[in-house]
Amino acid sequence: MSGKRNSFFGIFICDLISKFNKYFLNINYILIQQYLIKHLSSKKMNKIILNKVYKTSELIFIGLLIPTLILVYRLAENVILILWLITLYGGFIYLKYHNRSNLKQIMNFQAFTKKNVNIILVRWLLLTIVIYLITFYFYNDKLFTIQKQNPYFLIIIFFVYPILSALPQEFIFTTFFFNRYQNLIPEKLQILTSAIIFTYAHVLFINFIAPFLSIFGGLIFANTYKKTNSLALVTFEHSLYGNSLFFMGLGYYFWGGSVSIT
Incomplete structure (x- = not known):
């Protein structure tokens, strides 16, 4: 048993x-x-995602096709929304596949040195005088337009423009561009290429002044980022020029309403 x-x-x-x-x-x-x-x-x-063919197609899509579609279909009034959609896509690609740094490292506030800030401010003051002279002699009807019509709106622009417009633009055309496409474009041509793409993005406003000024702005901003690797600093610089343009009156050519001009 x-x-x-x-x-x-x-x-x-x-x-x-x-x-x-x-x-x-x-x-x-x-x-x-x-x-x-x-x-x-x-x-x-x-x-x-890291394939050169994909990245080339992506660059063409962001830098050429999207501005062209906005231009053809007159979507400039939605440009801020489109700008942020591209920024969200670029932010995902950048953080996941290129740089796992935190936001503090990406912004790189340490680049706000006395030397860097002084260079930016002196250059901005000199070019603001040029912007004033251009406005006074060639676009006098636009000089101080916002101050005359709605001065409070100008104050809102000063606070809103850096976040809603300058920040996403500089992320796309400098931070994302230089990190994402560095192996596609020779280093000597990267600043120029960034400026050209930045300029073409302003063709959608259908006027001469926006792309004309943007080529100079694009070169300045790309050069600043290339030297400092700071999204915060280049956004600060971009905001100075953007607010100056609105203050002088030429900002009229940089918002969606200007597409009605012929």
């Missing part, structure tokens, strides 16, 4: 171990399968 009990107990234990092993192996198989699928798909996605 004792032998039968031992035999039964042994069979029970063996059966239990067999079922456990089968269950355990199935669980492991499923987990390994899911891991491999996730790992391989992630690896495949990395390969696609």
Whole structure:
């Protein structure tokens, strides 16, 4: 009787171990399968996103096709929304595939040195005088337009423009551009290419003054970022010029309403 009990107990234990092993192996198989699928798909996605053909197509789409579509379909009034959609896409690609730094490192506030700020301010003051002279002699009807019509709106612009417009523009045309496309464009041509794309993005306003001034702004901003690697500093600089343009009156040519001008 004792032998039968031992035999039964042994069979029970063996059966239990067999079922456990089968269950355990199935669980492991499923987990390994899911891991491999996730790992391989992630690896495949990395390969696609970092592929030169994909990046070239992406650059053409962002730098050429989107501004052209905005121009053709008269979507300039929605340019801020479109700008932020591109920024969200670029931010995801930048953080996931190019730079896992935190926001503080991306902004790089340490670049706000006395030397850098002085260079930016002196250059801005000199060019603001040029902007005033251009407005006074060639676009006198626009000089101080906002102050005359709605001075409170100008104050709003001073606070809103840096965040809603300057920040996403500089992320796209400097931070994202220089990190994403550095292996596509020779280093000597990167600043010029950034400025050209920045300029073409302003053609959508359908006037001469926006792209004309943008080529100079694009060169200045790209050069600042290239030297400092600071999104915060180049956004600050861009905001100075943008607010000066609105203050003088030429900002009229940089908002969506200017597309009605012929």
